[in-house]
Amino acid sequence: MIEPMNSLANERILVGITGGIAAYKSAELVRLLIKRGAEVQVVMTPAAEAFITPLTLQALSGKAVRTSLLDEQAELGMGHIELARWATCVIVAPASADFIARMATGMANDLLSTVMLAFNGPIFLAPAMNQAMYSNPMTQKNLQTLLDLRADVTILGPDSGEQACGDTGPGRMLEPAEIVNRINAFSSPLLAGKKVVITAGPTQEPIDPVRYISNHSSGKMGYAIAAAALAAGAEVTLISGPVALPSPAGARMINVTTAIEMADAALEHSCHADIFIATAAVADFRPDTVHPHKLKKTSTSAVMDLHLVQNPDIVAQVAALGSKRPARVVGFAAESRDAEKYGAEKRIRKQLDMIVINDISVAGLGFGSNHNKVTILTGESRTEIGPSLKTDIARQLISFMAEHWQLNSSDLKENNEVSTS
Known part of the structure; x- marks a missing residue:
């Protein structure tokens, strides 16, 4: 597919990172979003910090990475609400099975899930998990629940192929370049006036x-x-x-x-x-x-x-x-x-x-x-x-x-x- 040439210069993108081996790809995702002109703020779940350090994402985004819902300084200004108001779109990559399940049930027990409840705009989820977990009827039900309840949710992928655990099947996170192209296409009015x-x-x-x-x-x-x-x-x-x-x-x-x-x-x-x-x-x-x-x-x-x-x-x-x-x-x-x-x-x-x-x-x-x-x-x-x-x-x-x-x-x-x- 032809790579879109449009920029993301007017986009303020909140990148959510959840726990999973695919979190290493999130660094490249942040880099490519900024290369396209977007302003990026990273929010990590506690599990994500076990796979990639906030310092890496801070160096790439130029902003302090947000990790805690109960951050006294940030919450002086109702930080989770301010993040939701700041962003023009949200991309969660990787989106783990656990996070998808919590989002589908409306839970708000960490900063990222709380922001998702408060955010009113386009949300992109890039699932990444073991193929059996992705194919499990509960995961499929949770994904469908999100699509049924929120017209602004888009599921990106997953890809199919060999996984870190040795299994082969659907569950690999889309490559960062493909995710950026999808977001770019969504933000550009490709059929405006048609x-x-x-x-x-x-x-x-x-x-x-x-x-x-x-x-x-x-x-x-x-x-x-x-x-x-x-x-x-x-x-x-x-x-x-x-x-x-x-x-x-x-x-x-x-x-x-x-x-x-x-x-x-x-x-x-x-x-x-x-x-x-x-x-x-x-x-x-x-x-x-x-x-x-x-x-x-x-x-x-x-x-x-x-x-x-x-x-x-x-x-x-x-x-x-x-x-x-x-x-x-x-x-x-x-x-x-x-x-x-x-x-x-x-x-x-x-x-x-x-x-x-x-x-x-x-x-x-x-x-x-x-x-x-x-x-x-x-x-x-x-x-x-x-x-x-x-x-x-x-x-x-x-x-x-x-x-x-x-x-x-x-x-x-x-x-x-x-x-x-």
Whole structure:
């Protein structure tokens, strides 16, 4: 991925360090943040001091490192509140399993956890722990609790690979350069002034007043992309099928049920958009007749025949709008075999600028899961993202689009030709 060139000159970043072997990477993180122009204040938990000394971080940040909640001098001015007011964003790296659990339950038994309760702004957590600890259902529940309770929390990583204990798997802290790039992308309004239309969730095609044809889509990926686009400064219209998710704050919501309804809304709103992103899992077929009353079982037949007709191909229709076509059209392909082959064919056949492919046959990823792994195909590049939380993948997707198309420096609606780049 292209390294962002934007600086962090206007950012006051509080770097929280918790106990873990990855704490040695925090020194490089502080150095890189300052190199990008940020002002940095370090807060360490008592456990972090067992892995790296406050003096090291003080030398790099140019500020005295804060370590104690009960510091008499600092608390003369309500130091923990002042830290929360001072920071424009907080990054905890490494974020241990213990700290994530305490944060998820609202504990405030050290300086860093107290600041987190008092801080109102973007929070980035870079988990670092043994792969078994990260995969433990309690840790996953705690991470999800934070995402559900606080829209301003972003989980960065973790990476997968060999760990200090000898295990291999997810749990390695992201490299400092990657963390800085993610924070930089978040703080830069990459989609400022851009209009983005997103479809999400499944459709439901009625058979009768009781039954319908649908699929396993939860809408989580599309909703995460909507939230990421909003955070990047875009004006977002989210066209959603039936899901059990809260609406992203700030998005214009259009709720639909059937593929026909979604197609009508997509065609109406996409002609005013810079980017159209089709994440919805639209039913390919619908019953040609919707029965007005519930169909009854009969004792004479164990078979029900349904005649199905094809639904409109929404993303292909949007891509074929001609002069009203959004400058960029992005499709999604959920495949159970030969995912990249079918995705590449779909991108060309439907005249899409980009397609995002995920293999739904991989256990624990895709439909219904909080995690995903995707492959992005454009006319000249192939990029993999994940496996990671869908919220993290969504932010990386938005950053990739902005960097690939340089959205922050051009008005896409002035260049509205069909592209395969």
